[in-house]
Amino acid sequence: MSASRTERLLNLLIALLNTTYGLRRSELRDKVYHDTTSTDVAFGRMFERDKNELRRIGFDVETVTDKGWGSDDPATTRYRIGKESNRLPDVSLTPAECTVLILAAQLWEHAALGSAAVNAVRKLQASGGLADAELPAGVQPRIRPAGQAFEDLVAAMHAQHPVSFRYLAGSTGKEEERLVEPWGLGSRFGQWYLVGHDRARGDKRFFRLSRFTSAVTVLTKERFAPPSDFNVREELSSLPELPVQSAVVDVAAGALHGLRTRAHAAAPGPAAAPPQAGRDRLSVPYRDVETLAEELASYGPRVRVVSPPELVTSVRRRLTAAAAFTAAPVPAIAFPAGSPQGGAPRHPRKRTSEDQLARMLQLVPFLVHNQGLHISEVAANFGITRQELEADLRILICSGLPEGYPDDLLDIQWDDDHVTISQDLDLKRPVRFTVEEACALLTGLETLNGLPELAEGGALESVTLKLMAAAGEEGLKAAALSAPEVGPGNLAALETAREAIRSGTQLRLRYFSPLRDTVSERDIDPLRLYSLDNTWYLEAYCHSAQGLRNFRLDRIEALAPTGRPAAETAKASDSVPVKLFTPNDDDAVVVVELTRRGAGLADEYYAERTAELPDGGLLAEIRFGSTDWLPMFVAQHGGTARILEPGGVAEASRQWLAAALAQYED
Structure with a gap:
């Protein structure tokens, strides 16, 4: 990063903002650039680059030309920027509107638009339009990070660059290279979709992000123009939901309680070999092969897929890729000096x-x-x-x-x-929202429509209208992004927990833990409710564990008041939005290697330190309360993540994958 270039751009901006008549290029060269050595051609190229950079930030550099009186009086060209150019209009929000807006901004915490949402809120704070607001307890929704592919696609979509990637076609089951103009991204049926123009097929296509089998390559030297009236939510509404099918799996006896709760005993097939001793043959309903394959691959040797063939292929492909990654040469483990510890992960920022x-x-x-x-x-x-x-x-x-x-x-x-x-030299007003900032806020507000308590009262609608007016043309581009619904699924447990929080009442719950594969009963003091997409969590003080724990509502099998008041010593964690993981002194510190496709996992698991690798991958140092489930973590992510340290956990992952793959050997 060149400090001199930053200073030059800033001085050029101030000069062009503070002139009414305009400044000639010779005046700018002498007074702003202090350029006495370069040729006119070289200076002209530099000046044009700087003007383009100011336009990229959003400042419209006006060109004013005065015609001369004759052949001996040439035309004069002057440059200026209007006082109102790219300034954020005044936005005045009520406390209720501010509450809704902050919730919408916090939706993106670690997702692609997280930093854009923070910048947008900071601009509103700087303009004095953001009043103090108290966030409601029990309403803290978030959007799950959708992986590195989502990050790359959002950037390409806003910059209007085409992208290429390898894709597992649902119709043929084959991997194919795709070249696509990304028009929009949205969530439907719990899956993220890219909608765009497939150049090879010459038509609009839908691509499920879970079927991407490579990293996304952005073709930065090419541009495209999306349809002017494109709305990704309307496009995705035309997609039919996949039909329910049945998969046949052999499960280790007594294992995987969570899988068994939605399965039933499979009828014996005429051609299939019977299950091995100590195995139960189950029929599992599913809609999407890749979603089920990700889950079944994580179970490793405890599950063997019998049918359908495409599910067997998908599970084997994931396990094979994970095994190959664990066997690859290990890079040098080194983190940059001064890497942040104990806080939110910080990937290397652009230094331009x-x-x-x-x-x-x-x-x-x-x-x-x-x-x-x-x-x-x-x-x-x-x-x-x-x-x-x-x-x-x-x-x-x-x-x-x-x-x-x-x-x-x-x-x-x-x-x-x-x-x-x-x-302040007339820089006291913030610049307009960028397209990323407008998308972050407006898409977040649209997502909150799924929460009845926010949709009522009018604050959600009024703040959306105010921000649409402030965002201008950039706000119209928010139609290219649609987030998942955040409405709760387990309404009964949600209302029971919410009432207990309001009344300060202790609860007893029966809870399934997938890590231990057991069901336990606990007395808890409920503190806060929050969500990740449409999966809701209850943060509570657990008397059995004697500490704060987060319980998924869809894993709560029973929830009822005990009749006793909650302990006064229990307090919710300070983080807003709340994290899924509360660090403790006895946590295991694990070094994970992530490919470029899996780099988003560093944010999802609150990596404490990260280091970029030459191939675009990432080293991440992450705290885990238990390392027992990490072999499942490696298998689930199918070749995008592996454990490097501790060595014992890395070896356990390799053995887990080898045992899982051995089931499919003829």
Whole structure:
């Protein structure tokens, strides 16, 4: 990242914003660029690149041409940026609207649009449009990260670049290379779909992300134009739900209680060999082969698929890929100095002048509306280190009007570690939402329609209308993204838990634990409800475990009040939105290698440190409460994740996969 280029772009922006008449290129070259060495052609190329970067951020650089009076008086071209260019319109929100908006932004926590949602909320804070709001207990929905393919597709879709990937065709069962113009992404029937123009077939096609068998390659040198009236939700509504089919599996006797609850004994087939001793033959209903294959592969040697053949093939393919990855050479395990520990994972951010300038344009209005904040608090708000923030501030205080006096420079002080700004040079209003920011908020608001308590009262509708007006054309592009429903499935357990939270009552639950493959009864003090897509969780103090635990509502077999009050010492965790995993001192620290396809798992499992690998993969250091289920984790992800350390867990994974594959050997 070039600090000099960032400073030059900022000074160019300030100069063009603060001129009414406009500045000639010769004036800009002399007063802003201080360029005396390059040729006119070289300077012209640099100036055009800088203008394009400002336009990419959203500032419309106007060109004004004055015609000369004669042949000896050539035309004069001047440049300027209007005062209202790319400024976020004033948005005033009520406390109820702010509550809904914050919930919509938090939906994306670690998904592709998480940082965009944070930036959008920060812009509203900087404009003074965000009032204090109290989040309701028991209503904290989130969207599950949809993997690295989702991240890459969102970026390509917004930049209008075509993509290529390998795809497992549902009609033929064969892997094929696809070249697609991504028009939209949406969720339907619990699956993420890409809708776009398949160039090889010359027509619109639907692609299920679970059938991608390679990483997504973005063709950055090519562009396309999507249909002007495209709406991914309307497109996906035309998809019929897959029919229910039956799979025949042999399951180890007494194992896999969760699978057994939705299965029944399979009738003996005329041609199939009987199950081995110690195995039960079951019939399992399913709709999607790949979804069931992911689950069955994780069970390793405890399950052998008998039919249908395409399910056998899919499970074997996943196990074979996982075994091959575990046998591959191990990279050097090293994390960058200063990698964050104990907090949210931070993948290496883009280190470009344009990214830094975009952050500075958020930083100035934020400081104007938050005078006197401690410098560490400002850095934390922007997700950067204190050193990075001070580097930004040093560039800002050297920037201002061309050849201006000291009063014509940005004036920011932080000598006492409290940051104040007294001269903002008309940068005090945040820039408009980017298309990613508009999509994050508007798609999140649409998703909240699935929660009756939010859909009622009008706040959801009114804040959506206000943000649509503020987002302008970028808001219209939100129709290219549709998130999954977050409405609860187990309404009875949800209402019982919600009433117990309101009344401070203890509950007794009967709960199935897939890790231990057992059903247990526990007394709990309920604290908070939240969701991940349409899967809801109950955070509670468990008296058996003597600590905070998260219980999936769809795994609760019975839930009823005990008649006793909840203990006053039990408190919900401070994280908002709540995490699925609460770290403890006796956790196992595991080093995981992820391919580029599986890189999103680092966020999903709250990696404490990450390091990029030369092939685009990732090393991740993750805390796990138990390592017993990690062989299942490796098998489930079919060649996109493997354990490197501890060595014993890595070896257990290899043995698990070998035993699973041995079942399918003739």
